[in-house]
Amino acid sequence: MPDDAARLTHRRVLAIAAPIVLSNATVPILGVVDTGVVGQLGQAAPIGAVGIGAVTITAIYWIFGFLRMGTTGLTSQAVGRGEAPEVSALLMRVLLIGGGAGVAMIALQLPLFWLAFRIAPASAEVEGLARGYLAVRIWSAPAAIALYGITGWLIAQERTRGVLVIQLWMNGLNIGLDLWFVLGLGWGVGGVAFATFLSEWTGLALGLWLCRPAFATPGWRDLSRILDRARLAHMASVNSDILIRSVLLQAIFVSFLFLGAKFGDVKLAANQILLQFLQVTAYALDGFAFAAEALIGQAFGARAVARLRRGALLTSFWGVLVCVLLALSFYLWGGRIIDMMTTAPEVRATARDYLFYMILAPLLGVGAWMLDGIFIGATRSRDMRDMMLISALGYLAAALVLVPFLGNHGLWAALLLSFVLRGLTLGMRYPALERAARGG
Numbered sequence: 001m002p003d004d005a006a007r008l009t010h011r012r013v014l015a016i017a018a019p020i021v022l023s024n025a026t027v028p029i030l031g032v033v034d035t036g037v038v039g040q041l042g043q044a045a046p047i048g049a050v051g052i053g054a055v056t057i058t059a060i061y062w063i064f065g066f067l068r069m070g071t072t073g074l075t076s077q078a079v080g081r082g083e084a085p086e087v088s089a090l091l092m093r094v095l096l097i098g099g100g101a102g103v104a105m106i107a108l109q110l111p112l113f114w115l116a117f118r119i120a121p122a123s124a125e126v127e128g129l130a131r132g133y134l135a136v137r138i139w140s141a142p143a144a145i146a147l148y149g150i151t152g153w154l155i156a157q158e159r160t161r162g163v164l165v166i167q168l169w170m171n172g173l174n175i176g177l178d179l180w181f182v183l184g185l186g187w188g189v190g191g192v193a194f195a196t197f198l199s200e201w202t203g204l205a206l207g208l209w210l211c212r213p214a215f216a217t218p219g220w221r222d223l224s225r226i227l228d229r230a231r232l233a234h235m236a237s238v239n240s241d242i243l244i245r246s247v248l249l250q251a252i253f254v255s256f257l258f259l260g261a262k263f264g265d266v267k268l269a270a271n272q273i274l275l276q277f278l279q280v281t282a283y284a285l286d287g288f289a290f291a292a293e294a295l296i297g298q299a300f301g302a303r304a305v306a307r308l309r310r311g312a313l314l315t316s317f318w319g320v321l322v323c324v325l326l327a328l329s330f331y332l333w334g335g336r337i338i339d340m341m342t343t344a345p346e347v348r349a350t351a352r353d354y355l356f357y358m359i360l361a362p363l364l365g366v367g368a369w370m371l372d373g374i375f376i377g378a379t380r381s382r383d384m385r386d387m388m389l390i391s392a393l394g395y396l397a398a399a400l401v402l403v404p405f406l407g408n409h410g411l412w413a414a415l416l417l418s419f420v421l422r423g424l425t426l427g428m429r430y431p432a433l434e435r436a437a438r439g440g
Contacts, residue, residue: 008295008310013318016294017287019160023167024283026175033175037182037192047342050192051272052126053133055257056116059250064101064145066242067094071152072293073379074235079157080301087157088219089226091211093235094149102142109138126265129189136193143204150207153214155290156297162210170203241381245388252395256415259399263408270350271408273341277334277358281326282369288319289373296377305437312374312430319370323362330359357412364416367423375426378433387425394421 071094078086105112113134147166154162174195181191214220225231253275260271295311330337338351368391375384395418402410 008307008314010314010318013288013291013295013311013314016155016158016160016291017315017318019164020155020287020290021284023160023164023171024286026167026171033178037178047269047272047344047347050130050133050189051268051275052257052261053130053137053189053193055254056113056130057134057137059254060105060112061141061144061148062250063243063246064098065148065246066239067098067145068148068152069242069293069376070235070239070379070381071149072156072290073297073376073381074238075153075156076294076297076377077301077379080298080304084217085219085222085225086231087153088214088217089222089228089231090235091149091153091214092220092226093232094153095146098146098149099142102145105141105145106138109134126261126268133189133193136190136197140197140200143200147200147204147207150204150211153211156294158294159210160287160290162207165210166203166207169206170199173202174199238379238381241385242376245381245385248385248388248392252392252415252418255399256411259403259411260408266344266346266350267408269342269344269347270354273338273347273351274354274358276341277330277337278361281323281362281365284322284326285319285366285369288315288322289369291315291318292370292373293377296374297379298377300378300437303437303439305434308378308437309434315373316370319366323366326362327359330355330362334358354408354412357416360416361419365419365423367427368419371423371426371430374430375433378437380429380433380436383426383429383432387422387429390425391418391422394418 071090075087075090078090113131116134117131151163151166154160177195177198178192181187181195185191187194219225257268257271257275261268292311292315295315296308299305299308299311334355335352338348338355342348342351372384375381395414398414398417399411402413404410406413
């Protein structure tokens with residue numbers, strides 16, 4: 001690595017984070033448009049259907065989120081060690097895994113969707129619309145899952161401008177097609193699904209083009225390295241822990257939406273709108289969490305503990321600042337945002353009743369989000385798995401106690417508690433991370 005790579009500054013953190021923040025800004029906008037275009041129909045059922053459909057397919061895909069996170073950690077550490085052939089081999093491994101996983105999801109779609117709707121107690125109208133949405137979305141599974149690996153590979157090398165290009169293309173195309181298919185052609189919920197299907201496949205093609213330098217070297221076709229047993233075993237160990245962590249995290253959010261459906265279509269729609277506020281928070285913080293992944297991973301690979309600590313502090317500083325600004329923004333303009341997302345009066349009123357939780361969420365969740373990035377970069381996946389298990393159990397216990405007495409308020413309180421638990425428990429494991437970086 002060049003000498004100046006060892007010097008971490010606010011400028012370098014922002015250079016990594018800014019393209020991610022900009023690219024992620026289009027993702028919640030996409031969620032707003034997805035919800036907003038069906039919201040213009042003036043009915044609660046289409047909003048709930050898009051919410052359940054999107055959460056279900058995202059939960060299925062994000063089970064394979066280990067490809068993004070594990071690839072960033074492993075690749076950034078290979079960069080820190082100066083192992084260029086391994087960097088190329090990692091890209092091939094994740095493309096093979098992503099494509100195979102996507103084909104498996106298509107083959108298993110019937111039992112997967114049957115299970116999803118056995119769990120979901122939504123109304124018949126909402127379920128019917130959601131089934132149509134999922135039947136389209138599942139066919140872009142290979143592209144969507146493989147893109148996780150490509151994104152992680154680019155982030156690890158601080159090539160976040162490439163990630164920005166992919167996201168701008170995908171989300172811009174998706175938004176344009178949303179407006180055309182739903183408002184122009186009147187395709188309803190199906191139009192939202194077709195728009196996403198097309199954007200994901202074209203996004204994969206663009207991502208492969210951006211990764212073309214890896215294919216210009218012999219390393220990408222070195223099967224002995226790509227299929228090396230020791231490297232595959234290490235990758236499997238890291239990814240299996242992250243997979244369990246991802247399943248637990250998605251179980252929290254999916255159960256949140258499904259439990260909320262018990263309170264009726266109006267509260268289900270209100271919860272779906274408010275979840276967009278959480279998406280805004282998560283995507284705004286992702287830029288700095290991803291910067292932490294790249295910088296911590298490179299420092300961990302180089303056994304540079306002082307650089308690792310400085311990277312953690314600098315990225316967390318920006319994460320906290322962003323969360324304070326988001327909480328203030330939600331306090332000032334949250335009601336207006338809700339009104340833009342739906343024209344249904346009863347949904348607007350209900351969402352405003354729970355806006356307070358959205359103001360608290362960035363402040364209570366910043367520790368969890370930033371420490372996730374730090375631990376991903378160091379590939380401390382076992383700690384992430386174990387602390388997520390504690391958080392999930394805390395969420396479950398809180399939901400069992402609070403929901404019967406407080407209803408939807410208790411459900412939101414349980415969700416925020418899971419954020420706090422994850423941040424506290426990961427923070428307690430940070431000293432062990434530094435010891436591992438020293439080789440201890």
